[in-house]
Amino acid sequence: MQTSTIKGLLEGSLEPEEFTKRIANELDEFKKPTERGSSIPIYVTVDTEVYVDEPAIRRLCNLYIADDLSQSALEYIADAIELSSSIDCSSEYVREVVFVMGDPVANGPFTKDDAKEVIVRLDSE
Numbered sequence: 001m002q003t004s005t006i007k008g009l010l011e012g013s014l015e016p017e018e019f020t021k022r023i024a025n026e027l028d029e030f031k032k033p034t035e036r037g038s039s040i041p042i043y044v045t046v047d048t049e050v051y052v053d054e055p056a057i058r059r060l061c062n063l064y065i066a067d068d069l070s071q072s073a074l075e076y077i078a079d080a081i082e083l084s085s086s087i088d089c090s091s092e093y094v095r096e097v098v099f100v101m102g103d104p105v106a107n108g109p110f111t112k113d114d115a116k117e118v119i120v121r122l123d124s125e
Contacts, residue, residue, distance in 0.1 A: 001026055003086055004048045006077060009063075010056035016068040023076070030076050042079045046086040053090035054122050057097050061115035071109060078102025093121075 001023050008014030020027070026043050060077065063069040069077075078101035081087045089095040097118055101110045 001043055001076075001080055002045045002047045003050050003084060006080060006087070007048055007050045009077070010050070010052065010059060012059065016063050020070070020073060023073070027073060027076055030072060042076065042083055044080045044084045046084065048086070050081075050084075050087040051090065052081055052087060052094055052098065054094060054125070057094055058119055058122055060101070061118050064110075064115050065112050074110065075102050075104060 005014065005019060005022055009016065009019045026041075029041055060069065060074060064071070064074050078098045081089070081098050082102055089098060100107045100114070104110065
């Protein structure tokens, strides 16, 4: 996945359907069952800098709640954000949300209720 693809989704210039088409092969490989403790491939090609801020997190949550983005796609995006040195987060809270979205083993699956709670917190700040 190119960082520009992530940026397009986060900024709204790339529709979620097109985003999902672009990463379909990677997502299929990501969703394959793995043995506990094994690594999962995350492919990130840096072609632009990306800044993940509160509006970007709100957009991801809203897309997920509306079923425009699958849970596995959300996890893959979060993992890519965490692993890429060219993607920066605006705050510790944004980093925390990205971590929770991307690590269902440690945190349990990120649910739609979790996404709604994130939006409520962002709206209250």
